[in-house]
Amino acid sequence: MKYRQAGDAGPLLPVVSLGLWQRFGEDGDPLTQRAIIRGALELGVNHFDLANNYGPPPGGAEIRFGKVLQSDLKRQRDSIIISTKAGYPMWPGPHGAGGTRKHLLASLDQSLGRMGLDYVDIFYSHRRDMDTPLEETMSALALAVRQGKARHAGISSYNVADTHTCIQIARRLNMPTLIHQPSYSIVNRWIEEDGLLDALGKERVGCVSFAPMAQGLLSNRYLQGISRDSRAALGKHPKPKVITVDFLDRLSLLQALADRRGQTLAQLSISWALKDQRVTSTAIGVSSVAQLRENVDAINSVQFTTGDLSEIDDLFLDWQMNMWRP
Numbered sequence: 001m002k003y004r005q006a007g008d009a010g011p012l013l014p015v016v017s018l019g020l021w022q023r024f025g026e027d028g029d030p031l032t033q034r035a036i037i038r039g040a041l042e043l044g045v046n047h048f049d050l051a052n053n054y055g056p057p058p059g060g061a062e063i064r065f066g067k068v069l070q071s072d073l074k075r076q077r078d079s080i081i082i083s084t085k086a087g088y089p090m091w092p093g094p095h096g097a098g099g100t101r102k103h104l105l106a107s108l109d110q111s112l113g114r115m116g117l118d119y120v121d122i123f124y125s126h127r128r129d130m131d132t133p134l135e136e137t138m139s140a141l142a143l144a145v146r147q148g149k150a151r152h153a154g155i156s157s158y159n160v161a162d163t164h165t166c167i168q169i170a171r172r173l174n175m176p177t178l179i180h181q182p183s184y185s186i187v188n189r190w191i192e193e194d195g196l197l198d199a200l201g202k203e204r205v206g207c208v209s210f211a212p213m214a215q216g217l218l219s220n221r222y223l224q225g226i227s228r229d230s231r232a233a234l235g236k237h238p239k240p241k242v243i244t245v246d247f248l249d250r251l252s253l254l255q256a257l258a259d260r261r262g263q264t265l266a267q268l269s270i271s272w273a274l275k276d277q278r279v280t281s282t283a284i285g286v287s288s289v290a291q292l293r294e295n296v297d298a299i300n301s302v303q304f305t306t307g308d309l310s311e312i313d314d315l316f317l318d319w320q321m322n323m324w325r326p
């Protein structure tokens with residue numbers, strides 16, 4: 001594994017992080033989930049990205065992850081970076097979602113309880129809540145850090161203007177670190193267009209980008225049609241309607257480039273997301289240990305020729321998806 005520091009004062013993170021959004025709820029096989037988590041650590045993927053609502057049901061992924069942690073990995077806690085988030089609906093009523101002090105701090109306590117932890121390493125505001133002032137959201141994150149319930153604070157899917165405001169508030173509150181988690185892939189480049197990536201680089205804020213394979217679209221998963229055990233077939237994300245003939249034509253040309261580079265499609269997509277040093281880590285999902293092993297190999301080929309890059313741009317710059325663009 002290779003590690004990059006998240007900004008100026010953030011933690012060292014593996015360039016590939018494991019996300020538990022899909023495949024880690026009660027609908028998944030616990031033995032496979034355990035094998036993937038243990039396999040990740042063996043490969044040096046020591047950053048696990050969760051959220052209060054990952055499941056099913058919401059909270060389910062934290063419970064499953066917590067069980068593996070307690071049974072197998074308790075003694076390794078000091079070598080593992082665990083992230084969670086709050087912001088999407090978790091319980092009924094006005095305090096069950098959003099970016100308020102009440103919601104964020106109550107949700108963090110619930111997450112710690114589900115995972116059996118005293119602290120998480122990164123606690124994120126999962127999305128911008130337009131009804132709550134950023135001052136309130138940021139001061140709740142700062143309090144979580146001061147209380148020792150989170151080592152670092154983060155924001156996810158915030159646009160560049162709100163991010164600048166958060167950075168200023170964080171400095172005023174003496175928060176040593178802020179980490180951003182935006183989506184980013186060959187078919188989803190909003191952080192370049194918005195100026196967010198430039199801003200994070202300039203301000204030395206860590207960037208944990210997510211979904212480099214665009215939920216599996218940028219892999220061989222759908223090249224021969226929708227396979228029965230894929231996320232699209234199981235009614236999860238991605239949705240089958242985006243897998244068009246036009247998309248598959250472009251994907252097979254991307255496959256040819258991957259072949260020439262000696263990579264699989266999944267590897268090429270992960271390497272692409274890591275080519276820019278301002279990206280600290282990319283959070284991936286997998287449904288098997290084999291996928292994980294294949295994907296981790298991508299870290300050895302993050303250099304692209306200008307010819308490769310323009311070939312990728314020619315294929316996909318006009319085929320962009322809106323994935324969590326704020």
Ligand SMILES: NC(=O)c1ccc[n+]([C@@H]2O[C@H](COP(=O)([O-])OP(=O)(O)OC[C@H]3O[C@@H](n4cnc5c(N)ncnc54)[C@H](OP(=O)(O)O)[C@@H]3O)[C@@H](O)[C@H]2O)c1
Nearest residue numbers: 019020021210211213214215216219230231266284285287
């Ligand atoms: N902050 C946020 O708002 C937010 C939102 C979404 C996600 N995230 C984070 O980002 C993480 C990753 O998201 P994601 O799982 O949607 O994105 P992804 O990494 O782009 O896609 C993962 C999917 O790609 C397929 N795949 C992976 N490796 C493969 C390989 N070698 N060959 C063929 N197919 C392969 C698998 O599909 P199958 O399962 O069908 O095999 C896997 O589930 C999440 O777990 C979460 O931690 C954050």
